[in-house]
Amino acid sequence: MLKVPNHQVAGHKAGDGKLGPLVDDSGRFYKPLQGNERGSNELNFYTSFSLNTRIPDHIRRFFPNFYGTQLVEASDGSGLQPHLVLQDLNFRRVNPSIMDIKIGSRTWAPQASEDYIQRCLKKDRETSSLPLGFRLSGFQIYQNRELGFWKPERTSFQSLPADEVKLLLRKFVSSNAYVNLDSKPDCSFASIVYGGSTGILSQLLELKAWFEDQTFYHFYSCSVLIMYEKEFASNGKSPCAEIKLIDFAHVYEGQGVIDHNFLGGLCSLIKFISEILTTPDGCTTEASSKEIQKNQIYFENGTT
Amino acid sequence: MLKVPNHQVAGHKAGDGKLGPLVDDSGRFYKPLQGNERGSNELNFYTSFSLNTRIPDHIRRFFPNFYGTQLVEASDGSGLQPHLVLQDLNFRRVNPSIMDIKIGSRTWAPQASEDYIQRCLKKDRETSSLPLGFRLSGFQIYQNRELGFWKPERTSFQSLPADEVKLLLRKFVSSNAYVNLDSKPDCSFASIVYGGSTGILSQLLELKAWFEDQTFYHFYSCSVLIMYEKEFASNGKSPCAEIKLIDFAHVYEGQGVIDHNFLGGLCSLIKFISEILTTPDGCTTEASSKEIQKNQIYFENGTT
Numbered sequence: 001m002l003k004v005p006n007h008q009v010a011g012h013k014a015g016d017g018k019l020g021p022l023v024d025d026s027g028r029f030y031k032p033l034q035g036n037e038r039g040s041n042e043l044n045f046y047t048s049f050s051l052n053t054r055i056p057d058h059i060r061r062f063f064p065n066f067y068g069t070q071l072v073e074a075s076d077g078s079g080l081q082p083h084l085v086l087q088d089l090n091f092r093r094v095n096p097s098i099m100d101i102k103i104g105s106r107t108w109a110p111q112a113s114e115d116y117i118q119r120c121l122k123k124d125r126e127t128s129s130l131p132l133g134f135r136l137s138g139f140q141i142y143q144n145r146e147l148g149f150w151k152p153e154r155t156s157f158q159s160l161p162a163d164e165v166k167l168l169l170r171k172f173v174s175s176n177a178y179v180n181l182d183s184k185p186d187c188s189f190a191s192i193v194y195g196g197s198t199g200i201l202s203q204l205l206e207l208k209a210w211f212e213d214q215t216f217y218h219f220y221s222c223s224v225l226i227m228y229e230k231e232f233a234s235n236g237k238s239p240c241a242e243i244k245l246i247d248f249a250h251v252y253e254g255q256g257v258i259d260h261n262f263l264g265g266l267c268s269l270i271k272f273i274s275e276i277l278t279t280p281d282g283c284t285t286e287a288s289s290k291e292i293q294k295n296q297i298y299f300e301n302g303t304t
Numbered sequence: 305m306l307k308v309p310n311h312q313v314a315g316h317k318a319g320d321g322k323l324g325p326l327v328d329d330s331g332r333f334y335k336p337l338q339g340n341e342r343g344s345n346e347l348n349f350y351t352s353f354s355l356n357t358r359i360p361d362h363i364r365r366f367f368p369n370f371y372g373t374q375l376v377e378a379s380d381g382s383g384l385q386p387h388l389v390l391q392d393l394n395f396r397r398v399n400p401s402i403m404d405i406k407i408g409s410r411t412w413a414p415q416a417s418e419d420y421i422q423r424c425l426k427k428d429r430e431t432s433s434l435p436l437g438f439r440l441s442g443f444q445i446y447q448n449r450e451l452g453f454w455k456p457e458r459t460s461f462q463s464l465p466a467d468e469v470k471l472l473l474r475k476f477v478s479s480n481a482y483v484n485l486d487s488k489p490d491c492s493f494a495s496i497v498y499g500g501s502t503g504i505l506s507q508l509l510e511l512k513a514w515f516e517d518q519t520f521y522h523f524y525s526c527s528v529l530i531m532y533e534k535e536f537a538s539n540g541k542s543p544c545a546e547i548k549l550i551d552f553a554h555v556y557e558g559q560g561v562i563d564h565n566f567l568g569g570l571c572s573l574i575k576f577i578s579e580i581l582t583t584p585d586g587c588t589t590e591a592s593s594k595e596i597q598k599n600q601i602y603f604e605n606g607t608t
Contacts, residue, residue, distance in 0.1 A: 105410070105564060110434045121425075130414045133564035162560045212571055256466045258575045260409060260437035264568025267516055271562045 007090045010100040010138030014075030027091035030083040038249035045248040059210045099226045100138040103265040105130050107221040109252045127159045133265035141179050142230045150179040189233045193241045195277050203243045204270050211263040215254040219262045311394040314404040314442030318379030331395035334387040342553035349552040363514045403530045404442035407569040409434050411525040413556045431463045437569035445483050446534045454483040493537045497545045499581050507547045508574050515567040519558040523566045
């Protein structure tokens with residue numbers, strides 16, 4: 001029995017007769033194979049990646065398991081359709097707080113079509129991608145049993161400036177029951193979710209080290225998912241903090257060059273998260289604003 | 305007495321009545337202050353940078369010393385004109401081999417004018433910048449006393465694919481007397497120029513560590529110069545290998561974000577140079593081609 005996933009924060013969604021991914025009750029995620037090149041590209045990537053014996057295990061764990069393709073009843077009622085069969089990343093999760101962060105200031109490959117490039121470039125310039133090197137593509141923050149999740153519309157956060165993104169990354173690891181755009185985060189869970197030897201920062205740094213070296217693949221328009229269980233953290237249990245990479249419809253061969261676009265964006269995200277750990281009391285935003293002002297005194301930039 | 309510099313490999317050149325930089329015999333370099341915003345931007349950067357007390361000394365040494373501005377007789381005969389007074393990076397160098405490498409897959413800032421962005425984007429896509437994250441912008445390789453320097457036209461190398469750029473980076477540190485596009489590099493000096501605790505790679509890694517953290521400046525269209533003395537290396541002396549950053553007409557404030565564009569390109573260059581050190585016998589190019597072919601067997605990319 002396939003059903004609509006509970007915790008999807010970005011991408012096409014099933015339901016209301018639309019085509020989207022489904023999950024079963026054994027931990028598998030069924031993603032419709034798009035008929036165009038995106039579908040075949042993503043299948044090619046999963047196939048290549050699963051056969052690539054030079055991916056170390058500590059990196060492979062950041063990718064969803066791949067179980068091949070299967071014909072299943074599509075969510076839009078169009079009958080049996082081919083789906084990628086992947087690991088359901090939220091299987092056995094209870095109330096996961098999730099961020100979907102699209103990495104890279106550029107979401108298009110040099111060899112993509114002109115039309116696609118122009119559309120992506122426009123969006124990269126309109127959102128946080130170009131200035132920050134990544135953009136928030138979706139998220140949900142668990143509040144408590146009464147309030148459930150805070151899950152705002154994508155348009156409200158994908159173009160935020162640096163300071164606002166920093167604030168959201170702080171809210172993500174705060175104990176506040178009621179969260180919204182105006183709430184003041186306490187960053188209670190920063191040290192156990194972002195920090196520590198198995199925390200998010202540590203995982204991102206492992207991924208970074210691999211990206212400094214690997215020339216197999218270039219990942220355009222790919223996301224890092226950051227997940228944890230706020231209730232577990234509140235109860236003194238392990239918050240099950242983990243990162244996963246998803247969305248490989250625009251992965252290309254590396255051709256002997258590292259993925260400098262993904263790596264740059266990843267390093268930017270790492271810097272944002274590191275700052276929260278070094279100043280967990282929330283003074284980062286104000287402090288960095290002061291630094292910027294101080295610097296502006298003797299550095300006024302024109303445009304060219 | 306000001307004169308035209310001997311070892312300029314890129315940028316506007318003085319001579320034949322044209323406007324370009326000059327040097328004196330005390331180690332100073334006079335760069336005409338362009339009347340447009342580029343000139344004031346570069347002056348603003350040098351002023352800000354020289355006053356910024358939070359730049360560590362081991363990073364400051366990678367930048368030319370700045371001595372203010374001065375009215376000097378311009379090289380185009382237009383009389384006294386304002387010039388930036390900088391350190392002459394080739395003062396006391398004898399026969400330096402030099403590479404000028406423009407870092408970043410994107411040479412334009414998000415806040416630049418639309419016209420400028422379109423011109424840069426076109427050039428980034430036509431050259432190595434977009435695929436590699438950097439492009440060769442100029443170079444000269446010393447051959448020997450009889451042959452002097454090999455200094456090809458810029459158009460012949462700024463759009464080279466990865467394998468050809470790797471080959472050039474090998475030629476740069478080879479003992480071969482006669483160098484051209486077809487010569488086979490022996491990489492004799494790789495270990496003492498690129499390698500070692502004070503070599504080029506080590507310097508690039510120091511710079512990288514700073515770029516992972518600094519949010520003061522974003523450097524667009526800025527170059528890393530790589531310099532050394534081939535004759536010294538041949539004679540068993542220190543090759544005086546060093547890197548310097550130059551060209552700051554398109555530096556902008558970081559506004560609390562790292563320069564992910566420069567950092568990504570820098571990491572790509574670092575990977576190119578690391579590969580030469582791990583396989584100095586020249587087998588890299590073939591080896592990586594084989595890897596690519598092997599990968600292609602099960603990963604054929606379409607376009608989107």
